[in-house]
Amino acid sequence: MITDFSQRLIVQEVSPRDGLQIEPTWVETADKIALINQLSLAGFSRIEAGSFVSPKAIPALRDGDEVFRSIAxxxxxxxxxxxxxxxxxxxxIEAGADELNLVMSASQTHNLANMRMRCEQSLAAFADVAALASGTSLSLNGSIATTFGCPFEGRIDEDRVLQIVDAYLALGMHGVTLADTTGMANPRQVFALVQRVLSRVPASALTLHFHNTRGLGLSNVxxxxxxGARRFDASLGGLGGCPFAPGASGNICTEDLVNLCDEMGIETGIDLPLLLRLSRGLPALLGHEMPGQVAKAGRNCDLHPAPENPPG
Amino acid sequence: MITDFSQRLIVQEVSPRDGLQIEPTWVETADKIALINQLSLAGFSRIEAGSFVSPKAIPALRDGDEVFRSIAxxxxxxxxxxxxxxxxxxxxIEAGADELNLVMSASQTHNLANMRMRCEQSLAAFADVAALASGTSLSLNGSIATTFGCPFEGRIDEDRVLQIVDAYLALGMHGVTLADTTGMANPRQVFALVQRVLSRVPASALTLHFHNTRGLGLSNVxxxxxxGARRFDASLGGLGGCPFAPGASGNICTEDLVNLCDEMGIETGIDLPLLLRLSRGLPALLGHEMPGQVAKAGRNCDLHPAPENPPG
Incomplete structure (x- = not known):
């Protein structure tokens, strides 16, 4: 284990997008905006606030235009x-997004299932987007879904991932995200691949996106x-599931990650008490419990009074 | 991160004791015996099968005598x-236990609340037990509850833990367990303390007992x-909660730990498919979902068929 934990860990909030996208309960546009406005005060430098995909494919996020136009x-x-x-x-762009996150799966089968096109078609579409963004202040980030494993194909070869990283860089992407879409990564695999990717991409441009589907999300962080990675996506309350693992948790939980960092002395600049308040409001908004742990257990420093009469 | 994962990780199953002890549903003695008998076939070298505390304090385990006498x-x-x-x-001893696990809290306040005596009184009682076991084949293990933090007192000083380790060794204990009773440990703290304890206790005699209360259990493992630690307690399904964190998960989940080891290439000798079958039977036995993740998500190698008609 390293002994230097002085490098800041940058937490990027994705609950408004990756968290809400498979929720069966419709969240009112005003509630989405209120959530993003609150999250904007918590110290995040990056918030994934919505998506612009077909409203038929992801009806839960069909109000992305209004959300982006109305947030504070x-x-x-x-x-x-x-x-x-x-x-x-x-x-x-019309709605005012600062950054576009383009996503393609490392797995051809997963890309066909998820995006309904082959990877080559995705890359061609990204080239069109890059041309559109060229000369503007828009930032482009390329995400690689199923980087560490695909529910259809299994383990993904490291070289395949590196080829996609190279293709993204050649397209002029400013950042790259390695996404463990269905929670198949393990820490040994993550350590090895991140070392290789960091020989191509600076840490300031690399994001890791883990899901906690098999309980390994924070270990992978x-x-x-x-x-050497420094930027991590996380979702308030651990919101966001996986259609292939009903009942299993989704994205790593933002407040659990921030709590881990606080306890280990890794600076994040995030306001944990505010996150806990927001997370504890999610069950009322969505009608179910969240997988996040610290919102239930409290922080270590939230001590309990000693029992006067020990239970018996 | 280390690069050598060739050392076997020994998983010790505690669900029949630490898992069941706070369950509100009474589990029939025959069901307890059947569970332990199945667990005995999964490859564990050590199973904590019950406790012999006051039946008033822990009614769920009041049938320990019959359980120990009847298991195969x-x-x-x-x-x-x-x-x-x-x-x-x-x-x-009358019921035929092979090993006695004696537990005292590092925190004086927690020991008073949990054991209704001061730590010095616990140690004096352990001396009586050591005298009783002397000259027999009984093995003695000393557990230190709240090693990494106490819900009443907060962080526990490392030197305090080391003093208790020394006291246990002086009493002739064969093994020592560092227990994170309410899930307050973090990986940096664990790494530092384990290094210090391993200068006094060989790895073959040291067990780590983590709870996943704040989502850090497997990271701490x-x-x-x-x-350098090699022996870890875990509980099928993640069974076992914490009275101070309602809804938060309890012990680290055995099958999630074994899955982590399988994925990382760390040998455990444990039959994961058998564990998954047993874990998936727990909700019917206990009337609620388990916090374990892999029983819901499946293993990485349990691939899904590619959708013929991508969802729309």
């Missing part, structure tokens, strides 16, 4: 939109941090 | 009983493994 933007916060193609990019 | 013992498996005092030790 805070200085220093980059508001990101996930987009699948040129049409989505145009909508996101630590492995990536040990390998 | 497998060669190579050590059947452990948790005991608080000499009376419990006598009962456990990896930190301890990196520091």
């Amino acid at each position: 933007r805070q200085p220093g916060v980059t508001y990101v939109a996930l987009i699948p193609n040129l049409r989505g990019a145009q909508r996101a 630590l492995a990536a941090y040990e390998a | 013992r497998q060669p190579g498996v050590t059947y452990v009983a948790l005991i608080p005092n000499l009376r419990g030790a006598q009962r456990a 990896l930190a301890a493994y990196e520091a």
Whole structure:
């Protein structure tokens, strides 16, 4: 284990997008905006606030235009939109997104299932988006879904991932995200791949996106941090599931990650008490419990009074 | 991160004791025996099968005597009983326990609340148990509850823990367990303390007992493994809660730990498919979902068929 934990860990909030996208309960546009406005005060530098995909594919996020137009933007916060193609990019730009997050799967089968096109078609569409963004202040981030494993194909070869990283860089992407879409990564694998990717991409441009589907999300964060990664996606309350693992948890939980960092002395700049208040409001908004742990257990420093009469 | 994962990780099953002890649903003695008999076939070298505490304090485990007398013992498996005092030790010995696990809290306040005595009184009682066990084949293990933090007192000083380790060794204990009773440990703290304890206790005699209350259980296992620890308690399904964190998960989940090891190439000798079958039977036995993740998500190698018609 490394002994130097002085490098800041940057937490990027994705609950408004990756968290809400598979929720069966419709969240009112005003509630989405209120959530993003609150999250904007918590110290995040980047919030993925919505997506511009087909409203038939993801009805839960069909109000992305209005959300982006209505949020109270805070200085220093980059508001990101996930987009699948040129049409989505145009909508996101019109709605005022600061950054476009383009996603393609490392797995051909997963890309066909998820994006309904082959990887080569995704890359061609990204080239169109890059041309559209060229000369503007828009930032482009390329996400690689199923980086560490695919529910259809299994383990993904490291070289395949590195080829996609190279393709993204050649397209002029400013950042790259390695996404463990269905929670198949393990810390040893993460450490090895992150080391290789960091020989191509600076740490300031690399994001790791883990899901906690098999309970390994925070362990994978630590492995990536040990390998030199500094930017991590996380979702308030651990919101966001996986259609292939009903009942299993989704994205790593923002407040659990911040609590881990606080306890280990890794600086994040995030306001944990505010996150806990927001997270504890999610069950009322969505009608179910959240997988996040610290919102239930409290922080270590939230001590209990000693029992006067020991239970018996 | 270390690069050598060739050292076996020994998983010790505690669900029949630490898992069941706070369950509100009464589990029939025959069901307890059946569970332990199945667990005995999964490859564990050590199973904590029950406790001999006051039936008023822990009614869920009041049938420890019958359980220990009736289980189908497998060669190579050590059947452990948790005991608080000499009376419990006598009962456990009569019932045929192979090993006595004595527990005291590092925190004076927690020991008073949990054991209703001061730490000095616990140590005096342990001396009586050691005298009773002397010259027999009984193995003695000393557990230190709240090693990494106490819900009443907060962080526990490392030197305090080391003093208790020394006291346990002076009493002739064969093994020592560092227990994170309410899930307050973090990986950096674990790595540091385990390194210090391993200068006094060989890895073969040191067990780490983590709870996942704040989502850090498996991260703490990896930190301890990196520091040289090899023996870990875990509970099927993640069974076992914490009275101070309603809704938060309890012990680290055995099958999630074994899955982590399988994925990382760390040998455990445990039959994961059998564990998954047993874990998936727990909700019917106990009337609620379990916090374990892999039982819901499946293993990485349990691939899904590619959708013929992508969802729309």
